[in-house]
Amino acid sequence: MHRMGTWYGKNYYNQATYNAVKNFQRHHGLKATGNVNLKTWQKMGFSKKSWYGIDSYVAPLKAKAWQGRKAHIEAMINQAYKYMGKPWLVGCSSSPAYGVDCSGLVMQGLYAGGISPVPTS
Known part of the structure; x- marks a missing residue:
């Protein structure tokens, strides 16, 4: 949402975000759906690896x-x-x-x- 200019301290995927994503997709030759898919994610400058791994992090063990x-x-x-x-x-x-x-x-x-x-x- 930072990259779409719709971040206001909370990560609400609201109408403003939806419209910003659609505009971003149009300007980058992607199908304008308003939903961030892998192609949109990568055009935003993120890696394919981060698309699949963003919510799979496990903090390393720090105590035996x-x-x-x-x-x-x-x-x-x-x-x-x-x-x-x-x-x-x-x-x-x-x-x-x-x-x-x-x-x-x-x-x-x-x-x-x-x-x-x-x-x-």
Whole structure:
């Protein structure tokens, strides 16, 4: 939405965003649907890899089993700090480079602390 000029602090895919995407698609020789598909994503300057991987990030483990409770808690907190100042993205549990929503932040903290929240989404 930043690239479409419709970011106002929230990531609402509203009529303004839909129209901006359609205009972008028209100006770049793409089928103007108003929906971002892989071709639109790439024309926006993003990689094909990021299209498939944006919501598959798992924070690396930062505490070992033998390190004790405090190390696991600190790992979770340190992971959360990596998201400070990053966008809040609805329904997203991604890397600090993209942002997360509230449950995504908790999930990434759990991963860093050595807890797998699967099958929770």
